[in-house]
Amino acid sequence: xxxxxxxxxxxxxDINAVKIVLSDWLSKKEVIYYTQSIKDIIxxxxxKPKYDGHYYVAIANQKIIGVAGFRMPLPKLLKFAxxxxxxxxxxxxxxxxxxxxxxxxxxxxxxxxxxxKKRKYKELIVRSAKKFKKTGWGFYDHMGFNRVGELLPPxxxxxxxxxxxxx
Numbered sequence: 001x002x003x004x005x006x007x008x009x010x011x012x013x014d015i016n017a018v019k020i021v022l023s024d025w026l027s028k029k030e031v032i033y034y035t036q037s038i039k040d041i042i043x044x045x046x047x048k049p050k051y052d053g054h055y056y057v058a059i060a061n062q063k064i065i066g067v068a069g070f071r072m073p074l075p076k077l078l079k080f081a082x083x084x085x086x087x088x089x090x091x092x093x094x095x096x097x098x099x100x101x102x103x104x105x106x107x108x109x110x111x112x113x114x115x116x117k118k119r120k121y122k123e124l125i126v127r128s129a130k131k132f133k134k135t136g137w138g139f140y141d142h143m144g145f146n147r148v149g150e151l152l153p154p155x156x157x158x159x160x161x162x163x164x165x166x167x
Contacts, residue, residue, distance in 0.1 A: 003060050003102045007111040010038060010055040010067065017064035018057065024096040025132075034091065038069070054115055055091070058108050066094040068108035070116050070124065077125050080148045080162045087121035092136070105139055113167050124167055127151055127160040137161060 010018065015035055022031045041053040051071040058066035073081065073088035089112060094104045116124060126145065128136045141147070145163035152159055 003098075003104065005065075005104055005107040006059045007056050007107055008059070010042060010057050010069075012039070012042060014057055014064055015039065018067050021064065021067050021093050021095045025093050025135075038067075041069075052087075052119065053090070054112075054119075056108060056111050056115070058094070058104050060098070060104070065098040066092075066104045066108050068092040068112050070112050070121075073125050076151065077127065077162065080125055080151075080164055081123060082148075082164060083122040083166065085121055086123040086125050086164075087116045087119075089124045089126040092126075099135075106143070109143055117167055122166060124165050125162065126164075127162045129158050129160050131158070133161075 015038065018038065019031055019035050022034055026034065037053070038055050041051075041055060053069060053071035055067065055069035057064045058068075068089070069091040070087045071090050073086050077088055078086070089109075092105060092108055092112070094108070098104050113124065124145075126140060128140065140163045143165070145165040147161060148164045149162050150159050151162050
């Protein structure tokens with residue numbers, strides 16, 4: 001496949017394609033939760049979205065093959081920030097058959113960084129569950145993020161690695 005990747009703001013018509021991308025990585029319950037979060041953001045005013053959340057899609061050959069988003073960080077992530085104005089990279093998923101060195105994740109991440117800078121954020125914080133250790137963790141390391149700690153959820157079942165990158 002020719003990977004001429006375009007990125008743009010997600011819209012309501014994209015939701016079904018976003019669900020397909022997310023389904024490669026997440027449980028049905030998680031897909032419903034994340035798509036509802038995106039719907040909530042895009043249904044509010046674009047001037048001041050909820051939690052300052054912004055979501056984008058990656059498109060190749062007129063097909064959505066990735067999704068990414070950022071927002072104000074969850075309070076539990078603020079202890080990992082090294083600046084006074086961090087944002088959280090809350091989502092970055094590439095359809096399984098389009099990942100692995102094809103540039104889709106990089107295009108989405110670069111787009112998010114540019115959009116976060118426009119909104120005066122100085123840092124991106126990202127957390128990733130242990131189940132993504134073999135897929136996503138190396139990507140964040142490769143993209144210049146620094147491991148800044150681990151987040152242990154209240155249920156003590158999974159640990160998330162946390163990264164930070166000044167932008």
